[in-house]
Amino acid sequence: MKCPFCGHPDTQVAETRESEDGRFIRRRRRCSACDKRFTTYERAELAFPAVVKKDGRRVEYDRSKIQRALRTAVRKRPVTAEQLEDAIARIEEQLLQLGQREVPASHIGEMAMRALYQLDKVAYVRFASVYRNFERIDEFKALVDEEFDE
Template identity: 45%
Template sequence: MRCPFCGHEDSQVKDSRPTEDGAAIRRRRQCEGCAARFTTFERIQLRDLVVLKSDDRREPFDREKLMRSISVATRKRPIDPVRIEKLVSGIQRQLETTGDPEIRAQQIGQMVMEGLKGLDSVAYIRFASVYKDFTEAKDFEEFAGSVSEIGAKP
């Protein structure tokens, strides 16, 4: 593993343990060149996924892009980062086990919507405002009203 500080090619693993959700291995490393310490994460990847965008472009699935979009929606909300990590890992696992190497971006968006709906209604509305491409304030108002109706039902 290349050192992020000095670029030295070799590092020594000092500690390994599973992450809280069990979806990755966290490795604490020390550079053999400059002795700096850093952390890496090792995840299982079942297959290479390709995302089919609405304009028919194809791009490789990017877990970090998914994490960033969910993080934007959940910013300044009282949500434990471990729950966000579990949501992202769960979505990625579902996508990898579908058997289809190409996944429509809309399918990923729906999965995120479902996950956020159960996590936090404000984050759900934030994500929906971008995902559903609200063009007017009334679109936002109608959607927010439907969310509050769902939450009001027993």
């Protein structure tokens, strides 16, 4: 694998670990040229359903979009990269289990919200506020009251 730091084509695997649920393999690699270390994740490539946007457009499922959104939500929160990767893997597993050729983007957004709710409540509120396009403080209050009122 090519080194992301110096571009050298030769890297060695220093450590290999399977995730707890067996959905992906985590590899620690070391570049033989610059000696820097980095992590890669391997998972099976599967055919995901097309995503139907609000305006009716159909686009290919793009893992990096959900990854970016969740990473932003958990920024500066006590959530590890592995926990985030597990959450994304669970969302993707749910998408595949639907067995549909097309899935509304809103359905994926709701799956992401449920995953964040389980990971970190603050990240959940962050994501929900952007996803649901909150404009007033009472919308935040309603979400918190609805979801966390015990």
